[in-house]
Amino acid sequence: MREDEVNSGQSILTLDSDIAELRRLGEFIDGFCDLEGVPREICYQLKVALEELVINAIMYGGCDPGPGAIQLSIRKEGDEVSVVLSDSGVDFNPLDVPSPDLAKGLLDRPVGGLGIHLVRQLIPSIRYERRGGRNYLYLTKPVKPDLGPE
């Protein structure tokens, strides 16, 4: 297991390609949000979105099940949280997955595509890039400033 680093305002997490690592992901995001005063609601939504993307990388990305397959860096700048998520899997852009047809009823709606739809709802700005044999996702989410006590 790699130690988390805090480096020039960025927090970096390295994950092995293993579902058991998801708990570390959650704890890492909680720790970051605590440190930076990110509201609980935003923290929760970040965890849901990142869990989905990391799961995709682990289950469908064909990452070698070795250490360091997935790397995440997160920082807060002003009213935004920025995340860079990269993995060593096959060329795969999760944004290419079509959104589900929300007009369809329960029995008609396929179960797949739900996760990416949720990610798009939770993270307003997502950009994909393939570079040096890795997939990169650049995510930005606004953080409503804490109003604090009246």
Next chain:
Amino acid sequence: MEIREEEREGVKIIGLRGRLDAVTSPAVEQRLLALVAQGEVRVAFDLSGLSYISSLGLRVLMVVAKQVQTGGGKLALATLTDSVREIFNLAGFTQLFTVCQTVDEAVAYCAGR
């Protein structure tokens, strides 16, 4: 993740306590689908103890709801926390599912009252 089960008016009340995520979802899905296969097609969920749900958790609920619907049954969700409710809204689930304020309402719906 803890699953509590009780019965009232012929309705199975399932209480989920803890996290429904990638780690816990498979076992929960297995248990719930087994219940439906045994003929439990009136299912009310008490989600007051659900602290976290991710897309894999949502998927479990969707799969179970489909099975219940195919079996001509009824499923309702009750007492969602604010964070979980927000995720449901964003996933478009509030249109797909019957969501109730209280477990009593969910039981009444499933019992066909």
